[in-house]
Amino acid sequence: MVLKIFFPQCCNRADSGLLVGRWLSGHDSAVVLAVIHYPFIPGQVKQYIQQIQARSGVELSVLGSWSLPKEGQEGMESFLRDLSTIFPQKRWLQINRELGKTGFNCQVLSRDQNGRVIPREIKKKADKIDGEAGGDGEKKGKKKTKKKEEEKEKEKERRKKEEEKERGEKRG
Incomplete structure (x- = not known):
């Protein structure tokens, strides 16, 4: 199974924190819209997300x-992994x-029927211009990344x- 994560380039350099966005149902994809930087209070994060949802109409x-x-x-x-118990998600x-x-x-933690965490490794990706990352278990090598950087x-x-x-030519 392939899982795609759309991750903005600006988030790639953000301080550690929580990923806010939405899952695209039926597409096995997630869109990250923001990173809420640490330190934060989980209760305030929940309120903030509810306020944004109410204003925008976007889940x-x-x-x-x-x-x-x-x-x-x-x-x-x-610490950040443990927050999955405060912000319960299927994934x-x-x-x-x-x-x-x-x-x-990237790793996706899924929960089984008993609530136990089942980790799944996702493709390791280098920075891309469009910020898209995803995976099917394949790993990119440093040589390929370096070659791409040289080509760019x-x-x-x-x-x-x-x-x-x-x-x-315009001057002459």
Whole structure:
């Protein structure tokens, strides 16, 4: 089974916190709209989401947690995982990124009929321009990511040269 998560690029650099958005029923997809940064009070988060839903008419929920730990926040990931009991969901997304790395890891915690957590690893993805991440168990290698970055850089340089050439022709 493939699960797609639409994750805005701005959230990729956000401080650790809760992922707010919605599940797209029938598509096995989630759309992350925001990250509520730690520290927060769970009761206030619930009120805030209810207020936004009332104003917008869009059904929102806490989808899971985002972790980009800083020094001194080593226990943050387990703390954020434990919040799945306060914000009960059929599925709980856990997305984390290590400082200095371009990709991130995603895990979906599902609950069985007895309420026990069943983890499922999702594809590890590098940053993409459109911020889409998803998975079917495949992992991207560092070489492919580096090659893509080099290709993007070459394309930028080519465009820059073309623009400079056009400016020169317009002046002359």
